[in-house]
Amino acid sequence: MLLSSSVWRGNARWWFAGGLLAGGLACALVAVTVGSLLRLLLPGPVAPALVAAVAVVILLGEFGLYRLRLPQNGRQVPEWVIDDGGRNGALQFGFEMGTGVRTYMTSGLPHLLLVVVLLLGGLWTAVIAGLGFGAGRAWMTLSRLWYGDTGRWDTELDRWLRPLRALLAVSAAGCCAAILITALVTV
Amino acid sequence: MVHPAALRRAWAHPLVPAPVLGALGLAVGALAATAAVAATSSAPAPPIVLTAWVVLAVSAGYAVSGSV
Numbered sequence: 001m002l003l004s005s006s007v008w009r010g011n012a013r014w015w016f017a018g019g020l021l022a023g024g025l026a027c028a029l030v031a032v033t034v035g036s037l038l039r040l041l042l043p044g045p046v047a048p049a050l051v052a053a054v055a056v057v058i059l060l061g062e063f064g065l066y067r068l069r070l071p072q073n074g075r076q077v078p079e080w081v082i083d084d085g086g087r088n089g090a091l092q093f094g095f096e097m098g099t100g101v102r103t104y105m106t107s108g109l110p111h112l113l114l115v116v117v118l119l120l121g122g123l124w125t126a127v128i129a130g131l132g133f134g135a136g137r138a139w140m141t142l143s144r145l146w147y148g149d150t151g152r153w154d155t156e157l158d159r160w161l162r163p164l165r166a167l168l169a170v171s172a173a174g175c176c177a178a179i180l181i182t183a184l185v186t187v
Numbered sequence: 188m189v190h191p192a193a194l195r196r197a198w199a200h201p202l203v204p205a206p207v208l209g210a211l212g213l214a215v216g217a218l219a220a221t222a223a224v225a226a227t228s229s230a231p232a233p234p235i236v237l238t239a240w241v242v243l244a245v246s247a248g249y250a251v252s253g254s255v
Contacts, residue, residue, distance in 0.1 A: 024248065062250075100251070107250035113243060128237065129244040136248020139204060147199040148192060157201040167205035168246045174209075174216030175243035178231055181219045185230045 012090040013145060019094020020141075021134035027099040028117055028130025035118035047119040048183040054115045055176045058108040062169035064162065070111050098134045107165065109172050116176065120183050208246045215239040 039047055061068030100110050110133065117129050147153040157164075197203075215238050219231035230236075 020248075024244075105251055107247070109247035109250040113247040116243065125237075125240050128240045132241050132244025133248040136245035136250075137252045138248075139245070140201065140249050140252035143199040143201065143203075147196055149196075153199075153201060160202040164202055164205045165250060167209035168250045171205075171208040171212030171246040172243055174212030174214070175239040175246070177216035178219035178235060178239035179243070181223045182230050182236050185223060 012087065013142060015087040015090035016094040017134075017138040017142060019091040019096075020098035020138045021094075021131055022091075023095040023098020024100075024132070024134030024137070025098075025127065025130035026095070027101070027114075028121070028126040028133070031114055031117045032121045032123060032126035035121060038118060042119070045184065048180050051116055051119050051176070051183075052180055055112055055173070055180075058112045059169050059173050059176075061108050062165055062172070064166075068108055070105060070108050094138075098137060100133070107168070109168060112172060112176070116179060120179060204245075204249055208242055208249070211238065211242045212246065215242065 042050075058068065058070075060066065100114075105111070113129060113133060117126050121129060144150055144153045215231075215235050218235050219239070222231045222235070
């Protein structure tokens, strides 16, 4: 794993985390801008209905009822970005990962978040969503480093992956319900 | 006395955030549904909605990061 490399010295992990936040924010702002145009074409309750339908499809996949293949750009950030060294390499690496457009999508929840931002997000909720996404990515990545034994951490992740994904899907379901209820009540 | 390394491994374990996020997501969903039902056509309070956005986003980021 790149983050266990000796390349990451000093404060590189924090620049990486900053890049994740910036990448998430950039992606969310693009999404809400595009979404604000899309919503001009969608009458009243159509947007919440679309979000509800997408949420059901994605969350059932997260619970393992079927294998859902969603679009992803399954390419890793190139090594030369890391080899650039220091804060610039870490920041760029984090930014590219934080946008979600150059990464393997092991979960459908980012797609669900994107659809929610596109169809129901305002400026400040998009900011919150983008920063939150980056923070979630940073949390797992940094906890892997703080654990002290990255090999054992990876083993534990593999061992607990199914319940972890199920719990996160439960979280997403509850949050989507709250956001949808708000959208429907205010339509 | 808990050894610092053991404490760090406890809270940095990959599973730790998941039940916290799951509980928060369920809580905001339940609170929003209660607000909508208890007071007809009432929108959930802003803190509930904002919490929902934060928890959804963090959950999405955390869910995908095993691929790093």
